[in-house]
Amino acid sequence: MSSERIIVGLVGEGILESLTPDMHMAEAVKLGLDYEYRVIDLLAHEYRGLSIEHVLEEARIEGFRALNVTHPFKQSVMSLLDNLSEDAQRIGAVNLIIFDEGLTRGENTDWTGFGSSLSEGLIDAQWDHVVQFGAGGAGAATAYALLKHGVQNLVIADLNIEKAAAVANHYRALFPRQNVISTPTTEANKMMNEADGIVQATPVGMNTHPGVPFDLDLVNGSAWVADVIYRPFETQLLCEARERGHRVLDGRRMAIGQAVDSLKLITGLEPNSDRMGRDFSDLVTGRRPLSKLQGFK
Incomplete structure (x- = not known):
């Protein structure tokens, strides 16, 4: 096992049931790493009121190698960072x-994760609209x-039409040969009868946000x-769609x-995706209980 301890964290709100930490730790052990994963849930009592700026500084002081970031900080944290990857x-x-x-x-790595899922899970699918x-x-x-992935016509809908318009305008400039538009969700409903595919990227359907x-x-x-x-x-x-x-x-x-992809960037090693998939399934089904992970020392 590597003698250097790698400290990694996850920061967000309502993340105590996240499976990411256990997936990382299980694979890190199999890669021979001394890997410690901590969870900083800013809705938890001990961290309530802390800013994302404070979390970054504390992680730096404690020698973290990396922080995974989830809702609601994926966009707001960007202005606090020294550098950004091109993607x-x-x-x-x-x-x-x-x-x-x-x-x-x-x-x-959200986009690469979704990109690989499209390639592996929807072979020979239609992508035009x-x-x-x-x-x-x-x-x-x-x-x-x-x-x-090559989608030629993409409609982005959101209850916040300004947010949908901002994303569509941004990508229209980056992908000038493809058609990207925004629309209110009510209008998007009328466009689904001609679509090759539908992507659900809202919280609706989570255990805490049931429904369709x-x-x-x-x-x-x-x-x-x-x-x-x-x-x-x-x-x-998905049940109803199937x-x-x-x-x-x-x-x-x-x-x-x-x-x-995150573990690879953090460690420089090549994780076994099939093995991580099996670990993930064990966690989802409860065959392996979630670890009780601490945050800052």
């Missing part, structure tokens, strides 16, 4: 911060992955349906893919 800058969101010789660098619901940090990453974000009766019968949520990985949306005969893509592949 993180283009996406406008960060889910991983690397501490390197006193400097911080923002990375985004896709409607996406959600324009937050996760939605910015999935939209980028869709455009990099749109009416499946309005979806083209041959369209595929993808959901970024993995708790539960069989969301109500029953109607749609090809579906759940959030497991994206969750595993982003963890694999």
Whole structure:
């Protein structure tokens, strides 16, 4: 086992049930690493009131190698970092911060995780016209992955139309040969009957936000349906879509893919994605209990 201890953390709100820390730690042990993962949930009593700026500084002082970042800090943390990878800058969101010789660098592995899930989980699918619901940090990453994957016509819908317009305008400039538009969710519902695929990138469907974000009766019968949520990985949306005969893509592949890519960036080693996928399944089904992880010392 490596003699150097690698300290990594996850910062966000309502993240005590996240599977990312245990996925990292299980694979790190198999890679022969001395790997310590800490969870800093800013809704937890001991951290309530702390700013993301304070978290970054404390992590630097305590010698963290990296911080995974999740809701609601993926976009707001960017202005606090010294450097951004090209993809993180283009996406406008960060889910991983690397501490390197006193400097911080923002990375985004959400898009690579979703991109690999498209390639592996929707082989031979049609990509010309896709409607996406959600324009937050996760939605910015999935939209980028869709455009990099070759989607020619992308509709981005959000309850906050200003946010959807900002994402669409940004990507229209980056991908001038592809058609990217924004629309209110009510209008997006009318466009689903001609779409090749639908992407669900909102919190709707999570254990804490049950329900479905749109009416499946309005979806083209041959369209595929993808959901970024993995708790539960069989969301109500995907269950109903499968029953109607749609090809579906759940959030497991994206969750595993982003963890694999993050661990590689943190350690410089090549994780075993199949092994991490099995660990993930054990965690989701409860065959392996979640660890009780501490935050700052």
